[in-house]
Amino acid sequence: MLAALTALSLLAGQGASEEAQEETVVQVDRERVDASGSDGDGDGIDGEGADASGTGEEEKSSGAGRVWIRHVVTPRERLSQIAARYGVKRDDLVEWNKLDSKRAKLRTGTRLRVLARKTPPPRQEITYVVEDGDTWSSIAIKHRVDYHDLLGVNWPRPKSLEPGLELTVWIDPGRPQTVNLRNGPSPPALPEGLDGALSRGKPARGRLTNGIQLPESDLYDRGHERWLWGSSHTLRNLLQGLGEFRYSSGYEGSIVIGSISRRRGGRFPPHRSHQSGRDVDIRLPLLPGLPTTVAPNADEIDWAASWELVRALVETQEVEVIFLEGPLQRRLYQAALWEGVIAEDLKPIIAWPNRQGNEKALVRHSRGHDGHIHVRFRCGPEEPRCRPRRRRMEPVHIGEPPQVPERAGVAPAEVAALRSADAG
Numbered sequence: 014m015l016a017a018l019t020a021l022s023l024l025a026g027q028g029a030s031e032e033a034q035e036e037t038v039v040q041v042d043r044e045r046v047d048a049s050g051s052d053g054d055g056d057g058i059d060g061e062g063a064d065a066s067g068t069g070e071e072e073k074s075s076g077a078g079r080v081w082i083r084h085v086v087t088p089r090e091r092l093s094q095i096a097a098r099y100g101v102k103r104d105d106l107v108e109w110n111k112l113d114s115k116r117a118k119l120r121t122g123t124r125l126r127v128l129a130r131k132t133p134p135p136r137q138e139i140t141y142v143v144e145d146g147d148t149w150s151s152i153a154i155k156h157r158v159d160y161h162d163l164l165g166v167n168w169p170r171p172k173s174l175e176p177g178l179e180l181t182v183w184i185d186p187g188r189p190q191t192v193n194l195r196n197g198p199s200p201p202a203l204p205e206g207l208d209g210a211l212s213r214g215k216p217a218r219g220r221l222t223n224g225i226q227l228p229e230s231d232l233y234d235r236g237h238e239r240w241l242w243g244s245s246h247t248l249r250n251l252l253q254g255l256g257e258f259r260y261s262s263g264y265e266g267s268i269v270i271g272s273i274s275r276r277r278g279g280r281f282p283p284h285r286s287h288q289s290g291r292d293v294d295i296r297l298p299l300l301p302g303l304p305t306t307v308a309p310n311a312d313e314i315d316w317a318a319s320w321e322l323v324r325a326l327v328e329t330q331e332v333e334v335i336f337l338e339g340p341l342q343r344r345l346y347q348a349a350l351w352e353g354v355i356a357e358d359l360k361p362i363i364a365w366p367n368r369q370g371n372e373k374a375l376v377r378h379s380r381g382h383d384g385h386i387h388v389r390f391r392c393g394p395e396e397p398r399c400r401p402r403r404r405r406m407e408p409v410h411i412g413e414p415p416q417v418p419e420r421a422g423v424a425p426a427e428v429a430a431l432r433s434a435d436a437g
């Protein structure tokens with residue numbers, strides 16, 4: 014973990030090595046706390062955190078490996094973002110700092126007390142000199158920052174991006190990298206006993222014959238088992254997609270499978286569909302270190318892992334549609350670009366930012382799908398009574414997953430091709 018953070022800090026350029034050092038110091042101190050009183054590096058801490066922005070200055074220690082730190086708010090940081098950064102709940106931040114939960118608009122420079130579970134290196138302000146061919150989105154992607162945040166800190170927006178123009182960028186060397194650093198375990202063979210379950214009718218008016226329950230697996234965690242009955246075709250493709258996801262992304266966090274269908278299908282309130290064993294709710298992966306929350310918000314979701322999950326499911330070629338609320342599609346889209354996918358390849362996958370494209374893309378808006386994606390698999394070849402909602406599309410291919418050594422870099426060669434991502 015520390016090695017990874019250090020590597021990231023190095024990539025981030027100027028000032029990175031001091032930050033890496035500070036991270037080390039914090040870690041050392043935490044170990045000292047855990048060992049309750051064995052000596053450690055003494056008083057190094059107080060002097061270290063003197064410099065300000067976004068720094069997790071150590072204040073005092075608490076039990077269970079958690080430390081009280083002070084976080085200095087950097088431009089456009091949100092409460093839930095800060096909470097996720099330190100692996101704590103937004104509500105706790107509100108309480109510790111006696112904030113007004115409803116109007117929690119943070120001012121840059123505000124100091125917050127945080128009982129942190131982890132202490133990533135702080136965000137850093139850098140100056141970027143615009144080069145020929147840059148666009149707002151290519152600059153955002155190059156630095157792995159949010160497009161709207163980049164615009165926000167450079168407000169009022171310059172008329173054009175002339176080469177030589179200087180822009181402010183708040184980079185985040187502490188952004189956790191949970192995918193594409195290494196491969197995970199090879200996909201397991203499909204388990205026995207997945208045959209014979211047939212989807213009938215439509216997702217919102219249908220049944221399941223000989224339903225099969227989603228088996229236990231190392232690939233995922235299961236929600237309530239009474240609600241995890243699916244068709245053979247659905248379960249096979251779900252397992253295959255998740256196996257491929259674990260392997261290709263190396264993601265190690267939890268993936269929770271919520272509802273599929275009831276044993277015989279049919280009405281399944283509060284869902285409108287989920288009636289024919291083809292609809293699967295998958296909770297979006299959380300950023301590492303966060304306590305398990307029922308309904309994560311957008312800042313608590315690991316969008317890079319979410320993208321890799323969507324990619325693996327889509328590549329089974331058996332996904333009919335994925336529902337995700339519109340505003341969250343932007344996060345998914347951005348994460349895909351950060352992971353090296355080119356914008357052109359995303360058109361058939363994610364409806365955002367094409368306002369008319371909703372009916373053509375696989376990932377589409379549907380209200381209520383925020384903390385989870387709803388994945389609908391196609392009718393299988395052995396299911397004559399299964400009713401698809403629409404015709405089969407051309408197979409979708411997202412291109413090769415990026416090579417591991419290259420992905421350490423911050424600037425994919427094809428950033429010039431990202432103009433179509435400019436949708437602000």
Ligand SMILES: [Zn+2]
Nearest residue numbers: 284293294387
């Ligand atoms: Zn659903």
